[in-house]
Amino acid sequence: MSTQTAASVLDVLVVGAGPTGLMLAGDLAAAGVRVVVLDRADEPVRTPKGNGVVGRAVLELRRRGLLRGTGLRVLRPPRFRFGPLTLALGLLHGPLHVLPVPQHRLESLLAQRAARLGATLRRGHEVTGFEQDDDGVTVRATADGSPVELRARYLVGCDGARSFVRKSLGIGFPGVTSPDISRLARVTIPAGAAARVGDHIELPGIGRLVPFRPNRTAHGSITIAPADALDRSAPHDLYIVSTHEPRGDSDPTDELGDEELRASLRRVLGAELPYTTAFAARSVVANSRHAERYREGRVLLAGDAAHIFSAGGSAINAGLLDAVALGRTLATVLRGAAGQTALDDYESQRRAAARRTLALTRLQVALEAGDETGEALREVLGELLRNRATARRIATLIEG
Structure with missing residues (x-):
């Protein structure tokens, strides 16, 4: 079994090389944190998934220089879909930022940045278990059929809606299935x-x-x-x-x-x-679910492992913003500038944001209903959205 010496204990081990995990790894590496990302897939998945990023995460990507020289353009659309309705936002200074980009390309840009800053990405590593104590987390994985053991001060599960990390912690994932x-x-x-x-x-x-x-x-x-x-x-x-x-x-x-x-x-x-x-x-x-908590000691959740939404356009934005908040908090704790209780602030902040996003996406699903309730919602909300200030307020909420 491959093991690490005490001197080689990592600061943070991230499970999952999707947008959330890669963004987190890049931010941690930029702060001088020793971080490794494990992903069970041997190669990046190129199956088409998301088609873009909608919301404040677009600004975070641009702020980190990820869009420079890519030909990707940030849009501030004059109109935006809200379920079956349209938000008329106006031509000037729209409140919503949109980045059309295939998810596989976004992941490639994030992986390149993380590696350039010093993060390590190990593909073909499937996590099979972990235990934590007062000083850190011991993680077991398999790679090429052989066992691997790693030690880190913190473990973050960014491993999707079916998160092994969340399930191993026994954290519930209540919600609604369509x-x-x-x-x-x-x-x-x-x-x-x-x-x-x-x-x-x-x-x-x-x-x-x-x-x-x-x-x-x-x-x-x-x-x-x-x-x-x-x-x-x-x-x-x-x-x-x-x-x-x-x-x-x-x-x-x-x-x-x-x-x-x-x-x-x-x-x-x-x-x-x-x-x-x-x-x-x-x-x-479609599922609309929210983890009962984002933290168990030195193990944390982010992205789809913590929340999934029943309407498109929200999951990547929410996950990337999780990564921004958690990266900042973990770096502060690891520097000794704050105690572990600061991690509770990450949970309270991002859980509140996810609750609002769940409400917005569930409303969009309700607007799609083909029954009389859906028809009534479309009629009343459609009338309210003719007011541009109301439409822009909803877009601001979507922005995150």
Whole structure:
């Protein structure tokens, strides 16, 4: 078994090389903290996931120089989707910052920064257990079939919604599971089969669909977006599509068959979507959950390990802001400028922020409901949002 001497004990061990873990590692390394990130995957995952960052985390990325020379642009949109409604924010000094960027590219930028600042990323390392005492945490992992043991003063679980770290601590993850299912894919629609007309996408035999927002039908909804609107290097005929409909007996899967994808599109649209190829097709059931606590002694949680949201656009922002707050607090504690009780401040601050984000995302889900309650919510809130000050206030809350 590989072990460490007392002199080589790490300051912080981070589990999970997603955006939250990599941001945290970079910030800690910048503060002179000895940090190692463990991730069970041998290579970075390139399966399309998030399409951008929305909120104050965009400013944190820019402040760290992560966007310099990348060609990525920060937007302050005059309009922004809130569930099925639109926030009209005005053309000048919009309160919301948006960074269109594929998640795999964001992770690459964060990993490069963390390594440049002195953090170590060990891929192919799956954590299998840990124990903590008054001085630190001993972590067991496997790599290439061999056991590895590491010792750190603190352990942070940034290992996603199914967090091994959170489960090992016995921390509950209460919340709500949606009765609906979403099927998502990248599809190629030939130029002659789709036309971008103003702010609509025209599909013969189907009609006009508004991009980047749910288009409601009698049997659910469909969202469609040109991939090159989010990634300028994407082919012009590539689209991101997702359907949303009652779950029934369906279970979510990371590998969705073409027949099931086409059947879902047909049910929702009442017609065939004229795509030729599809890839990265999967299905998900939305969850809205919040960890009962973010800290157990010297072990902490951040990102999806601590909270997951039922509406898109919030998870990466919340996770990156967790990393900013925790990185600052851990560095202060490790320097001896504050005691361990300062870590309670991280938990109270970020739990409050997550509660607000949960409320905002749950409201968006409620607005999507096809029943009379959803209709009433859309009618009343839609009227309130015609007031620009109200729309900008909601956007400020989303900003975080």
